[in-house]
Amino acid sequence: MDIVNKTAIELLELLEKGEITSWEIASAYLKRIESSDAKINAFVHLDPEQVLKKIKTLPEGKLKGLPIAIKDNLCVKNQLTTCASKILNGFRPPYDATVIEKLEQAGALVLGKVNMDEFAFGSSCETSCYGPTHNPWNTECAPGGSSGGSAASVAAQFTPWALGSDTGGSIRQPASLCGVVGLKPTYGRVSRYGLIAFASSLDQIGPLTHDVRDAALLLNIIAGYDKKDSTSVNIETPDYLANLNENIKGLKIGLPKEYFDVDSNPEVKQSIQQVIEILKSLGAQFKEISLPHTEYAVATYYIIAPSEASSNLARFDGVQYGLRTDNKLDKESPLIDMYLKTRGEGFGPEAKRRVILGTYALSSGYYDAYYLKALKVRTKISQDFKDAFKNVDCIITPTSPTGAFKLGERINDPLAMYLSDIFTISANLAGIPALSIPCGLTAEKLPIGLQVLGKSFDEQTLFNVAYAYQQNTDWHKKKAEI
Amino acid sequence: MALDKIQVKYVAKLSRIELAEDNLDNFTSQLDKILNYMEKLNQLDTSEASASIHVLELKNVFRKDENKTSLPNEEALQNAPKKETGQFEVPKII
Numbered sequence: 001m002d003i004v005n006k007t008a009i010e011l012l013e014l015l016e017k018g019e020i021t022s023w024e025i026a027s028a029y030l031k032r033i034e035s036s037d038a039k040i041n042a043f044v045h046l047d048p049e050q051v052l053k054k055i056k057t058l059p060e061g062k063l064k065g066l067p068i069a070i071k072d073n074l075c076v077k078n079q080l081t082t083c084a085s086k087i088l089n090g091f092r093p094p095y096d097a098t099v100i101e102k103l104e105q106a107g108a109l110v111l112g113k114v115n116m117d118e119f120a121f122g123s124s125c126e127t128s129c130y131g132p133t134h135n136p137w138n139t140e141c142a143p144g145g146s147s148g149g150s151a152a153s154v155a156a157q158f159t160p161w162a163l164g165s166d167t168g169g170s171i172r173q174p175a176s177l178c179g180v181v182g183l184k185p186t187y188g189r190v191s192r193y194g195l196i197a198f199a200s201s202l203d204q205i206g207p208l209t210h211d212v213r214d215a216a217l218l219l220n221i222i223a224g225y226d227k228k229d230s231t232s233v234n235i236e237t238p239d240y241l242a243n244l245n246e247n248i249k250g251l252k253i254g255l256p257k258e259y260f261d262v263d264s265n266p267e268v269k270q271s272i273q274q275v276i277e278i279l280k281s282l283g284a285q286f287k288e289i290s291l292p293h294t295e296y297a298v299a300t301y302y303i304i305a306p307s308e309a310s311s312n313l314a315r316f317d318g319v320q321y322g323l324r325t326d327n328k329l330d331k332e333s334p335l336i337d338m339y340l341k342t343r344g345e346g347f348g349p350e351a352k353r354r355v356i357l358g359t360y361a362l363s364s365g366y367y368d369a370y371y372l373k374a375l376k377v378r379t380k381i382s383q384d385f386k387d388a389f390k391n392v393d394c395i396i397t398p399t400s401p402t403g404a405f406k407l408g409e410r411i412n413d414p415l416a417m418y419l420s421d422i423f424t425i426s427a428n429l430a431g432i433p434a435l436s437i438p439c440g441l442t443a444e445k446l447p448i449g450l451q452v453l454g455k456s457f458d459e460q461t462l463f464n465v466a467y468a469y470q471q472n473t474d475w476h477k478k479k480a481e482i
Numbered sequence: 483m484a485l486d487k488i489q490v491k492y493v494a495k496l497s498r499i500e501l502a503e504d505n506l507d508n509f510t511s512q513l514d515k516i517l518n519y520m521e522k523l524n525q526l527d528t529s530e531a532s533a534s535i536h537v538l539e540l541k542n543v544f545r546k547d548e549n550k551t552s553l554p555n556e557e558a559l560q561n562a563p564k565k566e567t568g569q570f571e572v573p574k575i576i
Contacts (some may be wrong), residue, residue: 094557187537201536230543231536299520310497317498319570321561334573336498344500349509352499356490357513359497373523375533380526382534414512415519431537456537 003028004157005479008066008214011160015064022055022065026109029067033112033158036482039139042153044072044130045080046112054109061107063221068103069153069162072113073120074205075194076100079110083196084128085118087346088322097194098229099163099205099222106221111159114149118348119313120170120198122146123420126411127350134407135178136480137446141404144174150208151178155480161209161218165195167202168301169399169424172436175208176399176449179438179478181215181466182208186456187431188233190219191226199308200231202301202428211476212437212466216240219459235457243460246468249283253465254392258294259423264401271440271448272398275469279396282468287392291384294426296377301425302418303361303374310358313351318342353414382430389455394465397423399436399449427453435462438475447478484517485510 003011003025014020030048037043055065070076073083075093077100082088100110117127125148126132133148135141136156143152147164151174154162164171166184175182183206190205197203207218220241225234255276260269276286317339318324325341347355361370388395400423410417427434432453439450450469452462470476490510494501501509555568564571 091561094553094560227543227545231538231540233538293526296523296526299522302516303520303523314498318563319572322563324563329573335575338573339498340495340500343498344502347499349505352494352501353509353512353516355497355499356493356509357516360485360489360493360513360517363493363496370520372533373528375535376528376531377523377526378534379531380528382537415515418516429537 004032006160007210008160009217011066012064015066022109023052026051026055026065026067026111029111029159036156037158039134039482040136040152040156041131041133042114042149042156042158043069043112044082044084044115044149051109051111058107058109059105061105063103063106063108065107065109067109067111067159069111069114069150069159070100071147071150071162071164072116073165073196074100074163075196076110076113080113081196083119084116084130085346085348085351086129086323087316087343091321093194095194098191098226100194102222114153114162116149117146118351119309120146120165120167121309121350121354123169123173123417124407124410125149125174126407127348129348132407135404136482137179137404138444140406141446142177142407144177144400144404146170147208148174151175151180151182154178154180154208154210156482157479161207161214163205163222164208165203165205166428167198167305168428169421171206171208172399172424172434172449172451173421175436177404177447179447179480180208180210181212181435181437181476182206183215183219183435183459183462184427184433185219185223185459186433188231189223189433189457189459191224191229191232193226193228197312199305200312201308202305212463212470213241213244215435216244216463238460240460240463244467245464246471248279248465248468251284251394251465252392253279253284253286254289254388254395255286256289256291256294256388256395256397258291259397262401262422264398265403265442267440267442268398268401268403268448272396272450275396275439275450278469278472279465282472289388289392289395291388291426293377293380293384297381297426297429298418298422300374300377300381301421301429303370304378306354306358307361307371308358310355310362313355316343316346322346350414378429381426385426385430385432394461395453397451397453399423399451403442403444403446403448423451432456433459433462435466437466437469438478440475441478485514
């Protein structure tokens, strides 16, 4: 039986029928990781022996011991959790993130921790202290980022599904570049407790899967209010999987002209045009809309996110966890010098840039000009979406202006890297849910992604549109050959 | 130019990050380029806009002040690079 080729729900059905055991499933993925991850570098912390031992201790639950890969910024009790940063070298959290607790209660098996840009700072997975992850579709290309390890591990069939986190596109962009499904839920839908914070007002945890049904099931499990995260919202979680409905007749879909004016790859534009034709044939109605402040989103985001990051990363000071410098300290002020040296040695270049940028934007004399200004523009960007959703049920755009780019191509030009997030950033600023699904391949056989944006707490409409599309196409079934 | 080397050095120090001297030129030009791009926001009139610190309407969350089990000392210290008699050890301050 070809285990690794199946979706999570297909595997659960086989487990249900008793045709396979969770041990066989975990063993099949571990074997594939062992034989092929040297080419991909998706896993950064993996202990196959412990994983297999753990199966016996899992509670009975609807996930029946099904494995899952976890981004390295989610705390798993007593397992290495390092945000792919040298400064968290050796860190083993004394507690589980709420999403991990929920998964384990449902009987999921944590397979291991997967690679990411350091502290989720990046769009290519190249800023990791463990070296880049390679795109399974073409190993010379980046998998996208920051959840590059999560997306690549699903695309390479090392795991049926994975969790990632999305602050400005970090689930959707790698999902797009690796040809898998990725959802950033509405801000507040999923508890962030135990997610090592990058930008607290933007971060959300979400699923990366082979298809929409798996994404709906995984969101069912991780969503919900948590008193340990005061920004999680206390409203009912619908059963997204049971409510999946492929009937999209009469659904009003917006096409934001500002997104289509961007100089995207023609193959990307063509793919989206084909999606529109298919959805039209299924009865959806299209309408051109305007999100007039789109061109300010990247500048707004790259002030707010680094500002919040500079504050969140203050905790990495060589005292409570992780790295502390071995270098000789200045006799006059040894404590300050310990901070300076520990952080100088422990943070990589992009983490340094962002902390410095954020500190600058928040510093006296520049606060109003940068940070406060960005918060005001953020209000305008949110308002654009509120206005648009008065007339449409959801919005579609490309997820990324291009397919996967070559490793090394953008890493020395931070601004060019930031601009690759142009289509994904606004959803985080506005807090709305956004889904990326595969919708084509370029001539070079690199995946193209479609983004569906929805109203706050209306993930169901996104799933339904994507489900209708996947019932009538097979892009989500195309697999990378590794 | 929005930013020069002296400012970058100063802000790095505020950020408690030691920057290698040979990185400074590269960092300064990258940060300067990024900040110049941010100038774009000044094209926009925001005099009427409120500032969104957050997308949700956040309220203070209160709870009763009750004793609960907290992390045992040993576990709280399990990741400390240096510890001494049940406490985090830091370089001499005074």
